[in-house]
Amino acid sequence: MRQEDHFDHRSPPSGPAGPGAPRVTLKEIAAHAGVSRSTVSLVMQESPLVAETTRTRVQASAQALGYVYNRGAAMLRSARTATVGVVVHDIANPFFGAMVAGIDDVLQAAGYVPFLANSGDSPARQERFLTRMREQHVDALLLCPAEETPPALIDTLATWQLPCIQLMRHLGETPQGDYVGADIRQGVHDAVAHLVSLGHRHITLLAGDSDHSADRERLDGYRQAMQAAGLEVESRVLRGELTRGAGLQRTLALLDEAAAPTALICHNDLVALGAILALQRRGLRPGLDCAVVGIDDIDEAALTHPALTSVATHPEAIGRAAAELALARIADPQGAPARIVLPATLEIRDTTSTSPRREQESS
Numbered sequence: 569m570r571q572e573d574h575f576d577h578r579s580p581p582s583g584p585a586g587p588g589a590p591r592v593t594l595k596e597i598a599a600h601a602g603v604s605r606s607t608v609s610l611v612m613q614e615s616p617l618v619a620e621t622t623r624t625r626v627q628a629s630a631q632a633l634g635y636v637y638n639r640g641a642a643m644l645r646s647a648r649t650a651t652v653g654v655v656v657h658d659i660a661n662p663f664f665g666a667m668v669a670g671i672d673d674v675l676q677a678a679g680y681v682p683f684l685a686n687s688g689d690s691p692a693r694q695e696r697f698l699t700r701m702r703e704q705h706v707d708a709l710l711l712c713p714a715e716e717t718p719p720a721l722i723d724t725l726a727t728w729q730l731p732c733i734q735l736m737r738h739l740g741e742t743p744q745g746d747y748v749g750a751d752i753r754q755g756v757h758d759a760v761a762h763l764v765s766l767g768h769r770h771i772t773l774l775a776g777d778s779d780h781s782a783d784r785e786r787l788d789g790y791r792q793a794m795q796a797a798g799l800e801v802e803s804r805v806l807r808g809e810l811t812r813g814a815g816l817q818r819t820l821a822l823l824d825e826a827a828a829p830t831a832l833i834c835h836n837d838l839v840a841l842g843a844i845l846a847l848q849r850r851g852l853r854p855g856l857d858c859a860v861v862g863i864d865d866i867d868e869a870a871l872t873h874p875a876l877t878s879v880a881t882h883p884e885a886i887g888r889a890a891a892e893l894a895l896a897r898i899a900d901p902q903g904a905p906a907r908i909v910l911p912a913t914l915e916i917r918d919t920t921s922t923s924p925r926r927e928q929e930s931s
Contacts, residue, residue: 592633601629616677650679651705652706652708653709657686658688663881674888675891738781759861764799770830771832774834776807815843815845836863843860853874854918855920874919890908
């Protein structure tokens with residue numbers, strides 16, 4: 569029996585073969601299904617190259633013969649496991665749900681399976697996940713680094729010979745190795761310019777309370793645009809948590825101040841949706857009494873009332889691009905590092921629809 573014909577045969581009690589039955593070979597499955605041995609091999613490896621009707625016939629024959637594919641033995645024969653690790657820091661955020669959907673679409677079409685983990689922005693937890701994924705011999709890693717991850721991690725992954733594509737966040741001042749993200753700096757710059765064109769001068773950035781690359785890009789875009797508009801003295805950045813509840817509480821506190829802003833740019837859409845709720849609780853109208861801009865453009869942004877203006881970062885497209893890059897890196901581990909930055913586009917909706925009433929009254 570050839571090595572590639574070896575399968576683990578453990579028949580269920582009701583199966584056609586009992587305990588101690590001889591092991592099934594690819595040749596036997598092929599003969600039963602009326603296909604070639606190589607076609608059976610492709611089906612067992614979940615290759616997308618096999619027609620669905622043929623795949624179904626082979627699977628039916630395999631079941632009739634009663635076997636369980638010995639994936640462990642297959643791993644020993646191949647340097648690849650057809651798995652990719654995916655580590656993000658906040659799976660509860662709809663942005664990452666959309667991004668993972670894009671990743672999964674590409675990987676499934678290529679016969680790969682993603683292993684998803686949520687670091688919760690904890691470097692220690694992230695390290696445990698990475699170690700376990702290494703032990704499982706994933707072929708590549710898609711990583712949105714946890715806050716305070718040391719840049720040396722990229723070198724560590726290189727010594728593991730584990731291809732890594734950084735997503736949305738990157739370690740160090742500039743991306744080292746493969747990176748896929750969105751041009752958030754330009755997106756925030758465009759948001760400020762849009763608000764200035766409506767007459768806003770008191771524009772506050774509700775930022776995160778961390779210091780990772782995605783946070784710095786938002787801050788850079790905001791400050792550069794405020795300076796370009798001659799409003800650098802009006803710049804105001806407030807840091808805090810990035811949840812809907814935090815957006816609500818932070819905005820309520822701002823509204824109690826004597827010099828409340830007329831416009832808010834929020835780190836993400838969840839904070840912005842909380843800000844809208846705060847305005848409504850105070851009897852104020854988002855878009856008229858205070859403009860609100862989110863970032864990411866999750867599905868809820870267009871569906872909420874009033875509809876939220878948001879900087880679209882296109883998470884599903886980012887996920888697809890990252891997965892395609894991972895597959896390319898698996899095929900060519902020594903290829904030149906790629907840096908893919910997709911445009912971040914401003915989607916203008918009701919929450920920035922008119923000039924600020926307070927600025928009109930003071931002019």
